[in-house]
Amino acid sequence: MTGRLLPTVRSLRSxxxxxxxxxxxxxxxxxxxxxxxxxxxxVHHSYIDQLSLLxxxxxxxxxxxxxxxxTLEKTLLSQRNPNYFxxxxxxxxxxxxxxxxxQELDGNGYWFLExxxxxxxxxxxxxxxxxxxLWEIVFSVALSSAAxxxxxxAATLFLLHNALRRGLRPLTSLSGQxxxxxxxxxxxLPTKDTPEELVPVIDALNDLFLRLTSALDKERRFVxxxxxxxxxxxxxxxxxxxxxxxxxxxxxSLAALGRVRxxxxxxxxxxxxxxxxxxxxxxMLAPPVEVSVDGVLAAVASELYPQAVRAGKEIDLELSPVxxxxxxxxxxMMVGNLLENAIRHARTTVVMTCExxxxxxxxxxxxxxxxxxxxxxxxxxxxxxxxxKRADLSGAIQGAGLGLSIVSSVAQRLGAQVDLAASxxxxxxxxxxxxxxxx
Amino acid sequence: xxxxxxxxxELVGDAIARSLAADHVNVDWIRDGEEGETALRAGGxxxxxxxxxxxxxxxxxxxRSIRGRGDHVPVLILTxxxxxxxxxxxxxxxxxxxxxxxxxxxxxxxxARALARRATGRLNDxxxxxxxxxxxQAHSVKLEGEALSLPAQEFKLLLHLAExxxxxxSKEQIAELLYGWGEGAESNTIEVLVSxxxxxxxxxxxxxxxxxxxxxx
Numbered sequence: 033m034t035g036r037l038l039p040t041v042r043s044l045r046s047x048x049x050x051x052x053x054x055x056x057x058x059x060x061x062x063x064x065x066x067x068x069x070x071x072x073x074x075v076h077h078s079y080i081d082q083l084s085l086l087x088x089x090x091x092x093x094x095x096x097x098x099x100x101x102x103t104l105e106k107t108l109l110s111q112r113n114p115n116y117f118x119x120x121x122x123x124x125x126x127x128x129x130x131x132x133x134x135q136e137l138d139g140n141g142y143w144f145l146e147x148x149x150x151x152x153x154x155x156x157x158x159x160x161x162x163x164x165x166l167w168e169i170v171f172s173v174a175l176s177s178a179a180x181x182x183x184x185x186a187a188t189l190f191l192l193h194n195a196l197r198r199g200l201r202p203l204t205s206l207s208g209q210x211x212x213x214x215x216x217x218x219x220x221l222p223t224k225d226t227p228e229e230l231v232p233v234i235d236a237l238n239d240l241f242l243r244l245t246s247a248l249d250k251e252r253r254f255v256x257x258x259x260x261x262x263x264x265x266x267x268x269x270x271x272x273x274x275x276x277x278x279x280x281x282x283x284x285s286l287a288a289l290g291r292v293r294x295x296x297x298x299x300x301x302x303x304x305x306x307x308x309x310x311x312x313x314x315x316m317l318a319p320p321v322e323v324s325v326d327g328v329l330a331a332v333a334s335e336l337y338p339q340a341v342r343a344g345k346e347i348d349l350e351l352s353p354v355x356x357x358x359x360x361x362x363x364x365m366m367v368g369n370l371l372e373n374a375i376r377h378a379r380t381t382v383v384m385t386c387e388x389x390x391x392x393x394x395x396x397x398x399x400x401x402x403x404x405x406x407x408x409x410x411x412x413x414x415x416x417x418x419x420x421k422r423a424d425l426s427g428a429i430q431g432a433g434l435g436l437s438i439v440s441s442v443a444q445r446l447g448a449q450v451d452l453a454a455s456x457x458x459x460x461x462x463x464x465x466x467x468x469x470x471x
Numbered sequence: 472x473x474x475x476x477x478x479x480x481e482l483v484g485d486a487i488a489r490s491l492a493a494d495h496v497n498v499d500w501i502r503d504g505e506e507g508e509t510a511l512r513a514g515g516x517x518x519x520x521x522x523x524x525x526x527x528x529x530x531x532x533x534x535r536s537i538r539g540r541g542d543h544v545p546v547l548i549l550t551x552x553x554x555x556x557x558x559x560x561x562x563x564x565x566x567x568x569x570x571x572x573x574x575x576x577x578x579x580x581x582x583a584r585a586l587a588r589r590a591t592g593r594l595n596d597x598x599x600x601x602x603x604x605x606x607x608q609a610h611s612v613k614l615e616g617e618a619l620s621l622p623a624q625e626f627k628l629l630l631h632l633a634e635x636x637x638x639x640x641s642k643e644q645i646a647e648l649l650y651g652w653g654e655g656a657e658s659n660t661i662e663v664l665v666s667x668x669x670x671x672x673x674x675x676x677x678x679x680x681x682x683x684x685x686x687x688x
Contacts, residue, residue: 259551260551265482266573268481270573274575337678338688341678348681
């Protein structure tokens with residue numbers, strides 16, 4: 033809407049500057065034209081008056097006396113301007129002419145002329161001057177009044193430029209303040225010392241911050257409560273199962289008991305993953321800190337190693353120091369899910385490496401399991417990234433689905449790129465590349 | 472031995488209480504944080520099993536007040552798997568060990584035993600697992616019934632790994648245990664020690680998580 037009503041503005045200051053320069057230029061052009069015209073008008077008329085006075089004087093003087101060059105000189109000298117010429121004619125014969133007078137008169141073209149006839153009617157006097165000379169005078173007069181105006185315009189522009197910068201300073205400082213705070217800071221902006229035009233903007237922003245804070249708080253609380261409420265019954269079932277005296281059970285019951293335990297563990301895992309996803313979204317705005325990625329990898333591997341050993345699998349780590357700005361929980365969640373998937377699918381060994389290459393952090397988790405066919409890899413990734421198909425959820429409990437979905441959602445937030453490929457041992461190799469590692 | 476269990480959930484608390492009772496532990500089970508706090512002030516427990524997610528009073532607050540008044544009773548905390556920050560804060564506040572929910576009851580019992588043993592200094596105890604028997608009183612180790620002779624450092628390391636069975640013990644932890652902070656903590660020393668121990672007890676009993684630490688499965 034506003035895009036159509038208003039021109040797109042990249043900078044308020046340049047927009048204002050543009051508008052003001054255009055307006056000033058229009059005013060300047062109009063004023064200059066007016067000055068030129070009125071100068072021409074005044075000069076023209078005063079010259080007509082002077083020339084006609086000259087012609088009339090000469091004609092009157094010559095009418096009473098015998099016209100000679102001498103008397104003409106004298107009369108001419110009484111006039112101010114030596115550039116004037118005078119031609120005295122009688123009965124179509126030129127009687128006298130000043131030296132600067134033209135050989136031929138061409139009406140009012142090149143020469144500017146005034147004609148007078150003596151009272152007796154015998155003598156015609158032409159007084160005139162070169163028309164170009166008239167214009168030179170007009171321009172010089174016009175310029176002398178236009179020049180200070182141009183200077184004034186230039187000075188005005190300069191002052192306006194500075195005034196605009198000063199006037200827009202509150203806006204600049206507000207945007208600087210907003211850009212400078214970390215994304216998690218939702219503290220209200222101060223309205224003290226703020227120009228009244230900006231107060232509504234800041235009030236609206238503060239209101240938004242307030243609502244966002246309370247919404248995030250509510251979500252965090254909900255996730256924490258849900259976490260407790262969902263996990264407690266699972267913990268209870270698991271704990272009660274473990275108290276069953278197995279010595280009195282037959283083989284079939286023991287197997288059934290084992291399956292129940294497996295089911296409970298699976299449900300617990302799913303709850304953990306779902307909550308991890310919800311929590312990740314709720315805590316999206318927490319400020320990033322410098323994270324030792326290799327430290328996180330080592331911690332996650334320690335946590336999952338018992339599980340791997342129980343499943344008869346080995347974890348091989350090759351960790352170089354890698355530092356990155358982010359939230360440690362994000363890395364734990366991402367790497368934990370990748371490693372858990374790899375352990376589940378590996379035949380014997382999972383290899384996890386991390387290193388910094390040309391300023392980018394690279395984490396690789398690969399297994400020697402059956403792997404995923406190339407044509408299915410992208411689909412698997414895409415499908416779970418969208419996570420919109422409900423049917424996938426039941427399969428996800430078994431397989432990698434929800435884990436990968438968590439990985440991709442975390443990766444997105446970290447600005448990481450996740451690639452799936454075949455590992456050398458034939459299993460799946462997941463590569464996570466994080467740009468701009470801390471060097 | 473007398474233990475205080477502070478757990479609000481009936482089913483979880485019941486399972487823990489019965490399991491610990493099977494280990495001949497006298498369990499006082501309290502379901503509320505504030506009552507637990509009162510019981511703790513009275514004292515007389517060899518072990519506290521504390522759930523961090525309690526109604527009424529935060530488990531971390533209870534832990535803080537226990538350590539705040541200089542009470543050194545061993546505390547085992549129960550915490551959610553994804554509550555990593557809670558776990559770290561719990562250990563920082565002086566908890567001795569933790570178990571992640573949903574937990575394996577055998578693990579909880581083993582940890583509770585190890586904590587109580589360390590606290591009471593009771594030495595007439597035997598840790599037995601998978602053919603390996605560690606007699607704390609006799610300071611001796613038997614493998615499949617045959618006595619092994621272990622130097623003091625190796626015995627200490629083996630005991631620590633056994634007490635933390637099923638959990639990775641980092642090289643830093645081992646260095647701290649054997650040498651104290653900063654002294655002789657080069658990982659090479661520990662690697663040599665571990666491989667010597669492994670030769671004696673069998674390689675499959677001490678697993679290596681490369682560049683991190685060791686674990687007894």
